[in-house]
Amino acid sequence: MRVLLSTYGSRGDVEPLVALAVRLRERGAEVLVCAPPDEDFARRLADFAVPLVPVGPSARELTRAAPPPSSLPQRAAELIADQFEAITPAAEGCDAVVATGMLPAAAGALSVAEKLGIPAVSVTFQQLTLPSPHHPPLAYPGRPFPAGETDNRVLWDLDAQSTDALFGEALDTNRVANGLPPVDHVRDYVVGDRPWLATDPVLDPWRQPADLDVVQTGAWVLPDGQPLPPDLVAFLDAGPPPVYVGFGSMPMHASTDVARVAVEAVRAHGRRVIVARGWAGLALTDDRDDCFVVGETNQQALFSRVAAVVHHGGAGTTTTATRAGAAQVVVPQAADQPYWAGRVAELGIGAAHDGPTPTVESLSAALATALEPTTRAHATAVAGSIRPDGATVAAMLLLDSVNQHRKAR
Incomplete structure (x- = not known):
């Protein structure tokens, strides 16, 4: 079994994938990670002999540059194009794709999986990107929500409009160029019907009822045995x-x-x-x-x-x-x-x-x-109440879903 884990973001987006990669390999899967080409990410993955497929520019340099909010659509278009270019050859022969990180990058990775007919899972490491009546969405830079608006469902509708305005054209352009249809709403495409929430339920409780069938696995963390200097x-x-x-x-x-x-x-x-x-x-x-x-x-x-x-x-x-x-x-x-x-x-x-x-x-x-x-x-x-087995739970869920998909074919 071969699994591709994809992200674009900071160390906090890459580190959980290291944990999942290790737990998947313990269960016999071959794993590779698509992530920014930063040296510290490559070194961390190399510590566990997990292959890195570099994608896009350095996340560290992009963070340091602090580009203005007005450049977000252009940067998103570049990230999406990078995903199609890097992930398409890497995902050939894979049995599953796990996509996380910045929303436009995840949209690109999920689109590649769709193009290749590979089952995919969308994952977030905090619940604020998951639509819910119990909390508001995060506002994008330069696109604040109306002052005084407190209805979370209204705010999530506005969030869908923002993601479409910022990322819709770039995503659909790349999808059509790769033989895929446009999406109705970028955010809903990325979140899907059954997203995974890789956080601890004590530290980050997901409240029901909500509109999504969220799978909360626990946080993806590896025990670190390195001695302190x-x-x-x-x-x-x-x-x-x-x-x-x-x-x-x-x-x-x-x-x-x-x-x-x-x-x-x-x-x-x-x-x-x-x-x-x-x-x-x-x-x-x-x-x-x-x-x-x-x-x-x-x-x-x-x-x-x-x-x-x-x-x-x-x-x-x-x-x-x-x-x-x-x-x-x-x-x-x-x-x-x-x-x-x-x-x-x-x-x-x-x-x-x-x-x-x-x-x-x-x-x-x-x-x-x-x-x-x-x-x-x-x-x-x-x-004492924080569960230590989130990555193990996720690995077992992913492998079970792949096996079920194989049986259903």
Whole structure:
């Protein structure tokens, strides 16, 4: 059995596919991943000998460039065309396609699967892209929803109009060129009738009734057995648990100031600090021995040894911190990150910072909540309820569906 996993996005979009690829291979499947050509993605997949089919431009460089919202249709057209070009030859002979990542890229991958007659599954790593009467959609940059509109069904109708306006022409042009009919609505085509939600049901509960038959598998996470670097272990052992600060794939354009603000806010609580460079390239502004800078490292192991985790609120980082029982401060930057910040606050396992730009005072206030003993107690309790087997569940579901499809032919 041969399976193609496709995504276009940041580390948070690629890492879950690594977990699924490993679990599929354990069950005898051959797996390849289509993803951006960034070196850190290729290195991560190579760690597990999973072949990478590079597609599109570097996700990191695209994030750093921060193109204006007006360029979104053009970028989407390029992503869709890249999907057809890269995935079509890679998917030949595959028995299933799993598509996730940015919506236009997923639309392209699903279209390739349709063209080749391959069963496909649409997956999301946060529920805000799934239409539901219980929550509003995310607004696209430059296309805000009408002020005062609170009816979620109305907002989802407007969301469908936005996705068609932004991506419809590009998708249909490529589909027609490949012998496929146009779609009625881009979003509904990507979501399908039975999408998969690869998140933990405690951290991200899907509410019924809804209009979709959603399959919630649990988050796709692999146990990380990599040891922490010796110098990091020495820093951890040299004093009380520090506070971790990192913003993952977020560019944080005022990165030097963000690092300074974070360090001062942590020091205000008498704590040491670990700063993760991330895609923003965060660095320290002094050489005091209460600070330590890390690059790529085992977050699962590190988060279990810190007093709190300050982060951007990506789905993957939020899940990892929650599983580790770490108290959190979420400083959301964009997209679904305010949602994860809200969930952290609602569960009592940390604080949601108000807005994307922290000051020493605002971050220190949020840290005061995260560092309370009751917050740590809640975080420890919730950690025990997070299921560890999401990727295994997904692998079994996918292989079962492929086998059923074969029998039905």
